[in-house]
Amino acid sequence: GAVVSQHPSWVICKSGTSVKIECRSLDFQATTMFWYRQFPKQSLMLMATSNEGSKATYEQGVEKDKFLINHASLTLSTLTVTSAHPEDSSFYICSASRSTGGAYEQYFGPGTRLTVT
């Protein structure tokens, strides 16, 4: 149990376009979902926390107009990278929790590799 999927697993897009990444909890309801970003040889850095039906809470330094997060249902959250630039190329990974807040128990997706050309 507690399986989280992400789609796509990798994507290449042109500079200036937008890309949407989906995160789904397949066998449980995710009250809270988290989005992380990882640059090479660095740690997973939390970008934002979202609770179903409410606005996401972004970490300091993360542009909310650039990284749009929608958590419209208890099994789906999406991250849209708007007007992507090469510096947005990174590995994006989501996690989901059954509980509100949910830092204690997180189940991760396999991640999405974004390359912006």
Place this chain on the structure above:
Amino acid sequence: ILNVEQSPQSLHVQEGDSTNFTCSFPSSNFYALHWYRWETAKSPEALFVMTLNGDEKKKGRISATLNTKEGYSYLYIKGSQPEDSATYLCAFIRGNKLVFGAGTILRVKS
């Protein structure tokens, strides 16, 4: 220490070797420490959640210890196998968030 530091960054061992790596974290306001195992192209998999000073947890050939007073945790793998090859992440809870280390990459050669 303000964040999480893991050492070594990478490790190459022979099949059958035992190995260990370190996770250092802030010792103040400790709540819990997580260890994850992350194979390439897969989801990070939770290994242990450690909460009490002196905790020792075991799962097969993998075990972990925790010292919250000095702010470190060790992960041990006994008799490493090629399938143990992965990145091992530790993370502690700060507020309502997981703060991750950069991980230790383990490669086990047969």
